[in-house]
Amino acid sequence: MTINPSGWRPERALAANDENEGGGTFTGNRALMLEEKLIFEIGDSKSCGVDFDDVPEVASRLGGLERSAPIGLPGLSEPETVRHYTRLSRQNYAIDLGLFPLGSCTMKHNPRLNERMARLPGFADVHPLQPAETVQGAYELIHVLGQWLIKLTGMNSVAMSPKAGAHGELCGLLAIRSALEARGDARKVVLVPESAHGTNPATAAFCGYSVETIPATKAGRVDRAALEGRLAPDVAAVMITNPNTCGLFEREMVEICEAVHAAGALVYCDGANFNAIVGRVRPGDLGIDAMHINLHKTFSTPHGGGGPGAGPVVFSAALSPFAPLPFVEKTGDTYILVEEETADEDHSRSFGRMAAFHGQMGMFTRAASYMMSHGADGLRQVAEDAVLNANYILRQLEDVLDAPFGESGPCMHEALFSDEGLAEGLSTMDIAKGLIDEGFHPMTMYFPLVVHGAMLIEPTETESKASLDQFIGALRSVAERARAGDLSLKAAPFYAPRRRLDETAAARKPILTWRDATPAE
Numbered sequence: 001m002t003i004n005p006s007g008w009r010p011e012r013a014l015a016a017n018d019e020n021e022g023g024g025t026f027t028g029n030r031a032l033m034l035e036e037k038l039i040f041e042i043g044d045s046k047s048c049g050v051d052f053d054d055v056p057e058v059a060s061r062l063g064g065l066e067r068s069a070p071i072g073l074p075g076l077s078e079p080e081t082v083r084h085y086t087r088l089s090r091q092n093y094a095i096d097l098g099l100f101p102l103g104s105c106t107m108k109h110n111p112r113l114n115e116r117m118a119r120l121p122g123f124a125d126v127h128p129l130q131p132a133e134t135v136q137g138a139y140e141l142i143h144v145l146g147q148w149l150i151k152l153t154g155m156n157s158v159a160m161s162p163k164a165g166a167h168g169e170l171c172g173l174l175a176i177r178s179a180l181e182a183r184g185d186a187r188k189v190v191l192v193p194e195s196a197h198g199t200n201p202a203t204a205a206f207c208g209y210s211v212e213t214i215p216a217t218k219a220g221r222v223d224r225a226a227l228e229g230r231l232a233p234d235v236a237a238v239m240i241t242n243p244n245t246c247g248l249f250e251r252e253m254v255e256i257c258e259a260v261h262a263a264g265a266l267v268y269c270d271g272a273n274f275n276a277i278v279g280r281v282r283p284g285d286l287g288i289d290a291m292h293i294n295l296h297k298t299f300s301t302p303h304g305g306g307g308p309g310a311g312p313v314v315f316s317a318a319l320s321p322f323a324p325l326p327f328v329e330k331t332g333d334t335y336i337l338v339e340e341e342t343a344d345e346d347h348s349r350s351f352g353r354m355a356a357f358h359g360q361m362g363m364f365t366r367a368a369s370y371m372m373s374h375g376a377d378g379l380r381q382v383a384e385d386a387v388l389n390a391n392y393i394l395r396q397l398e399d400v401l402d403a404p405f406g407e408s409g410p411c412m413h414e415a416l417f418s419d420e421g422l423a424e425g426l427s428t429m430d431i432a433k434g435l436i437d438e439g440f441h442p443m444t445m446y447f448p449l450v451v452h453g454a455m456l457i458e459p460t461e462t463e464s465k466a467s468l469d470q471f472i473g474a475l476r477s478v479a480e481r482a483r484a485g486d487l488s489l490k491a492a493p494f495y496a497p498r499r500r501l502d503e504t505a506a507a508r509k510p511i512l513t514w515r516d517a518t519p520a521e
Helices: 010-023 078-089 112-118 136-153 165-182 199-206 224-230 253-262 271-276 361-397 428-437 465-483 487-491 503-508
Strands: 157-159 189-193 210-214 235-241 266-270 290-292 313-315 327-331 334-338 415-417 455-457
Touching: 112 361, 136 157, 136 313, 136 327, 136 334, 136 361, 165 199, 165 235, 165 266, 165 271, 165 290, 165 313, 189 199, 199 210, 199 235, 210 224, 224 253, 235 253, 253 266, 266 271, 271 290, 271 361, 361 415, 361 465, 428 455, 428 465, 428 487, 465 487
Parallel strands: 189 210, 189 235, 235 266, 266 290
Antiparallel strands: 157 313, 290 313, 327 334, 415 455
16 A cells, blocks of 8 residues: 655645744634643733632731742633633544554543443442442442453452552562562562563562563564573562563463473563453463553553553462452452451461552443453454554555564564664654654654664554554655655654654753743833
């Protein structure tokens, strides 16, 4: 498939952008692309959008901590405030606007049914300190969701309280550390593949372990020989992502787990990519001891925005006694929250709490709704369609973008490309910026680090063929320009609300405060 980017005129785009900056219209707007000022530039700090009565003088109770200067907040009316934030929201890209191709992130559609269920009063209005008898329905949902996770992963138990993927990693490694300490085994090294998510080595270091890197083979998978060669009495655990961040399934996972266990260590699996194998492969059958599950990825709860999150962790029988508290337990027809260690119970060796309270009820409700609406066969199809879509992208683009592992067999849930073959002076960053002009959020760039100029694309299962074809056509267009040496890409994006920014300067020297440049009267 070849797409001719007919009508592309960089000079026309530049002219249009100049108009957007104020040269073409009185307002600076381009039709419905509104030029929005900072909120401080809209309002007046000397006035307020609401009328208040004069505040009577009262004795201060701040102990000398009173504000010494005006706070400087702008005073806006309600319609001004609503319009400001609505206009800003229109400059965001979201999954509800189009395909979100971020590799390793699984940015899939969030079914509205899930949202409706999460807003049911019995779930949305619960309080963590309510008496147990008043939240039996919430406990039951947490218990049912946990049982589904155990069944889907083939594991022995689950901890529902971790709040995110990295928090789940911490949970798993703390359980591993507790298990080793219980047998008097002071191991201090965790092995991590070079293609791993950055949170893996960070979590291991946070737990007090030294981290050593295991190389990958030319085919993009863990070098089993190198890993087995490093196994020794000082190795506590191996952290492996499967499918890995190159979008490939670790075919030797069973043999790797057997070797790790034979050396007295344990296996942690980063479950960030579980969406590619849900309903198809049970990690417990591979020999995994602990694995976190990102509910926002595999089971389609809202992704991003800083939270709330949920990263349940499933455990093997060997690690279950060390799992954290609290957890929901069913006794007869009643559900209870087990919060304390007791000597006569299986959880007497728990490493403790991961959080003050149990977890995020809204995330649990959405995930349970997603599972129940899909059913076992539907969840299996999720993985199959996700893998099919990724392979479609891989094969449709491998003639214009270098696919470093394209000959390693089919990919899993994401397609990986590199900057090999681009004209001199052009880079992955330029392709990403050109893709913005085509109306798409860029793919994950420069990750995994094992591939130079990496472009990691994950379409997920929720995209139609028509949607994929449009994305493929847009990316082909940009890639062909980059291979042909079209240096206008160095100035892209042209059509975005803002032109290309200096991301390095913005990260190192961010301007976090606004200063009024208006001369004082």
